Amino acid sequence: MIQRNRPSGKWGMLLACAAISACAAPMGGGALLTAPANAQQTEGATEKDPYYAAGEAALAERLATQENNAQAKNLILFIGDGMGVSTITAGRIYQGQAANVDGPSFVTASDALPYSAIVKTYSYDTQVPDSAATATAIVTGVKTRIGVLGVSSAVETGNCESGKGLELPSLFDLAEQSGRATGIISTARITHATPASTYAHAASRDWEVDGDLPEGSTCEDIASQLIGWDTGDGFEVVMGGGRRNFLPQTMADPEYADQNGRRKDGRNLVAEWQANNPQGQVVYDMAGFKALDPGSSGPVLGLFEPSHMQYEADRLRVEGGVNEPSLAQMVTAAIARLSQDPKGFVLMVEGGRIDHAHHGGNAARALEDFKAFEEAIAAAVAATDSADTLVLVTADHSHVFTIAGYQPRNHPILGKVPSGPYTQTADGKPYTTLGYANGPGATSNEPRADISDVDTTALNYQQQATVPTRGETHGGEDVVIKADGPRAHLFRGTIEQNVIFHLAKHALGL
Structure with missing residues (x-):
């Protein structure tokens, strides 16, 4: 494992302490930076104030930062689905309080990334977007219509034939063509909008399985597009939920005997994938995940649930023990496999269930999944080196999620x-x-x-x-992108969402 470069000096130590909750004050015991009890400032009090001192340290840290203009060998793109700024703030407080330290001043793994920009998320035809249009913008460099995947805005939504000839190559197509390894991880169905944007072309994001296609359609469903995606040598790592879309209706689910696959065409796409990848490993549960050979050069297909993977809060509370890996565990395994490629890799990691919990009006589950997402970022940072790996953390869109006042410092966020x-x-x-x-x-x-x-x-x-x-519903305000690694300094100011693709492509030299 290569240790990623860290901030140095006093401020770097503070960031490191806060990020791992190792040297933060406990809740009720004061903030990481404690304001003077007496608000009246006297001569010399400014320089003695810990906030002032921390501000000076932050300035020194930034003045000492050297831009990395090297070409990136690797890219890890984290997308927190629905992770708007209010979710970042509430999630930071939640994660800090869960660690029994001061929530508002807690520093998450993504907080510690040195560069950031504001991202405008509107789609080609709507002010407030969905995940299909936004993910397409991020991975293809083109803003398109709401509800479509991997095709330009000239498409007629829901019209299969209209999308033909409008297919957009993704960052993952370009990465494979350059000889790099590629991978996608999601806690949602792997055929869901965000992960599907990396490989699929569809006039509707809803065409995840053949039975969802319009009658008489000549288009290919999203699940079969994943199995048939043959750019380069295909994905080296695919992990997420959604295995029902790969199995025939006549076949029982491998974990749940009372559930069957959803394919009407009788195809077993998992068997087809295995036949095309005889050295590949297929896993369905935690036992299979733990049995993966980290030294194997064969690809991995992990389908851990019939539909979406469990919310993190529920994953940890399953009777009989946890039966599917965490996002951080999947990321660690994926990096170990992808790092074997001497030319580098491109990996997308989606925290998909942050979005789903928000749609249900359920902040507790959304914030627990945010915490799991941040732990995955920390795992990726620990397993890579900022000298050659560009790490990006962003959201596809926001939610109408609010934080109301006025409560005391570190009052329980829920x-x-x-x-x-x-x-x-x-x-x-x-x-x-x-x-x-x-x-x-x-x-x-x-x-x-x-x-x-x-x-x-x-x-x-x-x-x-x-x-x-x-x-x-989703919210329409801007989201944030945070960056570290080669050419991370290009992520600054306010940018259109599709510009992310162009900056990442440049950083990778594609």
């Missing part, structure tokens, strides 16, 4: 806001720090529920929402 002169509600009922502008947590044509006696930190609690909708 808790209720204490009553005070500026937090009095017109209806006299308490409210939570976290909420949604719309979603299933709203009550239609009824007064707002009184949550005085409700445990809002419970895993299944749905935060209250303003507008009742069956599912909470």
